[in-house]
Amino acid sequence: MLAGPCSCERRRSLSISSEQTLAQDLVHDLVQDLAVECRDLGKAYQFYRRPIDQVKQVLLGGKRRYYDEYWALKEIGFAIPKGAAVGIVGRNGSGKSTLLQILCGITAPTVGTLTVKGRIAPVLALGAAFDYELTGRENCYLSGAILGLKRAQVAERLPAIQELCGLGDFFEQPVKLYSSGMGARLAFAICAHADGDVLIVDEALAVGDDAFRERCRTLIRAFRQRGTILFVSHDLDQVAELCERTIWIDRGRLRADGETHAVIRDYRKALAEEADDPNRFAFMT
Ligand SMILES: Nc1ncnc2c1ncn2[C@@H]1O[C@H](COP(=O)(O)OP(=O)(O)OP(=O)(O)O)[C@@H](O)[C@H]1O
Numbered sequence: 324m325l326a327g328p329c330s331c332e333r334r335r336s337l338s339i340s341s342e343q344t345l346a347q348d349l350v351h352d353l354v355q356d357l358a359v360e361c362r363d364l365g366k367a368y369q370f371y372r373r374p375i376d377q378v379k380q381v382l383l384g385g386k387r388r389y390y391d392e393y394w395a396l397k398e399i400g401f402a403i404p405k406g407a408a409v410g411i412v413g414r415n416g417s418g419k420s421t422l423l424q425i426l427c428g429i430t431a432p433t434v435g436t437l438t439v440k441g442r443i444a445p446v447l448a449l450g451a452a453f454d455y456e457l458t459g460r461e462n463c464y465l466s467g468a469i470l471g472l473k474r475a476q477v478a479e480r481l482p483a484i485q486e487l488c489g490l491g492d493f494f495e496q497p498v499k500l501y502s503s504g505m506g507a508r509l510a511f512a513i514c515a516h517a518d519g520d521v522l523i524v525d526e527a528l529a530v531g532d533d534a535f536r537e538r539c540r541t542l543i544r545a546f547r548q549r550g551t552i553l554f555v556s557h558d559l560d561q562v563a564e565l566c567e568r569t570i571w572i573d574r575g576r577l578r579a580d581g582e583t584h585a586v587i588r589d590y591r592k593a594l595a596e597e598a599d600d601p602n603r604f605a606f607m608t
Contacts, residue, residue: 361438413572427443427523448523453506455499459496460485507530
């Protein structure tokens with residue numbers, strides 16, 4: 324005769340299953356509260372040493388490779404909760420912009436998974452999507468549509484956008500006549516009024532002048548009350564001012580991820596002590 328589980332075994336299995344449910348609920352809550360999560364993310368670019376190699380790859384490719392691979396990012400993994408302000412730092416060419424481009428959907432990762440919850444307001448990407456023949460005002464409507472705003476919503480916010488970007492008469496001129504800083508002003512002003520859940524700021528602050536940077540800082544601080552911010556910059560003081568957490572990318576890999584002051588301290592130390600090795604740009608074949 325098969326014996327049924329004794330009452331203490333049953334109790335144990337009950338408590339295990341309730342623990343499992345609790346754990347599942349916890350994981351579920353944590354996942355719900357995440358704005359961005361990436362796992363084992365990697366991006367490889369292909370480099371052809373001669374133009375003919377590209378043709379060969381298309382015609383004869385298959386298993387054979389006629390290109391060198393360059394892994395701009397490898398094994399990147401992190402989770403960012405909703406409402407966090409996270410800085411991303413690293414030397415030139417370390418992979419910061421590539422990471423942002425993947426987050427914005429401009430480029431696809433070669434490997435790994437990425438989850439972004441909510442609507443992204445990407446300053447850099449938006450600037451790249453401008454129609455250079457259209458005026459600043461017309462680009463507001465175009466960008467607004469890209470960011471999911473209705474025409475009436477853009478019209479309602481136009482005065483505030485125009486005020487923030489401060490382009491004066493150039494607001495009515497084609498964007499092809501703008502300097503890079505003016506384009507960044509327009510992109511930032513639109514993003515700041517787009518109801519995004521995740522604000523991604525790259526070079527907008529770097530190319531802006533002091534007055535504009537100050538306005539951006541004020542807006543970013545205000546945005547922190549309601550959304551998630553990812554902020555890439557070489558200005559470490561600004562990162563420290565705006566972000567409580569910082570991710571340090573080094574040669575395409577995640578070197579540190581933690582409290583901003585600690586990460587920046589270590590990063591500054593590395594900048595001072597570790598030579599700027601050009602070999603980091605060598606193709607990995
Ligand atoms: N479209 C592309 N095709 C090929 N290689 C690329 C491409 N975009 C970036 N790379 C390479 O990927 C690496 C990472 O570039 P990325 O722009 O992400 O660096 P970064 O950390 O943003 O640098 P910086 O601080 O100088 O802006 C660099 O070596 C760069 O040459």
